[in-house]
Amino acid sequence: MKKIAFKTLGCRLNQYETDALASRFHAGSYEVVDFDEQADVYVVNTCTVTNQSDQKSRQTIHQARRRNNDALVVVTGCMANNYKESLLESKSINYVVDNERKSAIYSIIEEHYRGQVPDPEGFDADVFSYETATKTFHTRSMIKIQDGCDNFCTFCIIPKVRGRAVSRPKNEILDNIRQVLGHGFREVVLTGVNIGRYDSEGTNFEQLVESILELPGDFRLRISSIEPDGFSNRFLELFDHPKLTPHLHLCLQSGSEAVLLRMRRMYTAREFRQIAETLRSRYPNFNLTTDIIVGFPGESDDEFAQTVQMAKELRFSHIHTFKYSVRSGTRAERMPAQVSEKIKNQRSEIIRKIAIESKIAYFNSMLGSTQRMLVERITDSHTARGYGEHYIPIRIENAAHLSRNQFVNVRLESIYMAEEPEVIATIID
């Protein structure tokens, strides 16, 4: 039996696509092994959103080659789109497969082992033809509803590497969700590049979410990362539904109106604030997490101070901080007043500190409350780990009697301090 290993860099969409591929290879009699192990095939699903992700992607490709000089190394993902020519020249890589043809990797490898010389470009482009991931690395089932982006933020390379926005037909999505629920999944996570702009045959994002919530079964629905534009107030009301988890990763990027305009974001800081206030007034414990970019060209001390102010005020439980990095071919590349690395580092550190403080403050505010935890794994030392509906990471000690993929009602008791803090809970039923 051939062994195959996967490594995913970057976003949830990449993660979904890797899961689906792994599941396909598993069904096709390959043994899916850890990336650290010796394998016959290594698939590196790359990311190119920042310089750092380029670097990590390149390192991972070299690691794969070092692990087994005879292995097939397949490179896919956004770097494969952005740097196709240079990757094709690399001796470490056997196949470069662009995002549009990623789902064909199984067929490419099969052709290879049948002694043919497959040309990845010869396979049909289809961004939705992934099989349902039954054998995944997670208990949450990600469902891809959309790909690509038409927003063209001035810093962003995504429209170039993922292409124009396309939405998957509603019926396909609902069928896919019925299937994963049939396989026993309890949590469905919607993924895509810009899911709030979902639009297929007259169905918009809110309408799609409503249809999913109407499906029968004991499951919950999580909206992953979403841009604060494209959806209406109706969407915010959908959180009344018990199946929709009270958490959004709502990308702020900057708290300065001026910077948001230069980024060509499609919302204002005022509107972002309004969304947060609406959510928090309807659902006081609502969990907001976000992304912030520091050091965008021309970002002044004052403009950064506005981001700091907003980061503090909105009590995000998690902030993913990115230091702006120039992406070739974007408008921001041509902007004057690029910010020095030193200042970017300082600003990133300031946001990181605020992020930790507000995470702990949010966790503290939730102590004593109950959560419905979905157990994701039981460690060797019998600790159950998973997430509640608010997306708080929870751990229960001495939990050998629990099992993976089980819902359990818990009370949040205290904070477990670690590099990534968690909340210790006790079972209440």
Next chain:
Amino acid sequence: MKTDNLHQVISIRNLTDSAYVVRMSRRGLQFRAGQHILLGKAGSIHNREYSVYSGENDDFFEVLIKEVDEGLVSKQLKKLKPGEMVQIEGPLGFFTIPAELVNSAKFLFIGTGTGIAPFHSFVKSYPQIDYRLLHGVRFGNEAYDKMDYDAKRHILCTSGDKTGNYHGRVTKWLKENEVSPDTHCYLCGNFNMIHEAFEILEKKGVPPSNVHAEVYF
């Protein structure tokens, strides 16, 4: 090379020394007024965003471009000759008017320089639209295609001479004049104007959801 995005140049019409309108074959490409395209010379790796200047029902495509000092693409496109090919990606963008508002709401369009382009498309596409257009330029000769607008609705603000309807920047006009809070405001062009106009409109009670912006540079 992909050919389905190639369009033939029909004419180049110079409006001033630096501003010009490129008319191209439409080839059935649909768009909504206010959207932009990515435009470049055929075969070139360089392209830039340009708002569509023509109307939704015209059988050609037009863009209004100002040649920028030290600019790359705006200079290349100015040298185009009729018959030559350009490549278009798109249409793109959300700087559009929802269909249900076109004939029922009142609009204030504020543009600086070539930022008047999407408003030209609005007015050509929706002849019944109830609008006021504030166009900010330095000199009166930059009142691009002024005759295409209803003279009673078009307010030319000139900051460098007194040949306009108003002497001063659009933001100064905005501070001095009334805007009722139910107006749908569309701002387009230079970033500084848009930033300032946002604040002024907020002070006048226009809710953020009624203000739309398209930043050119």
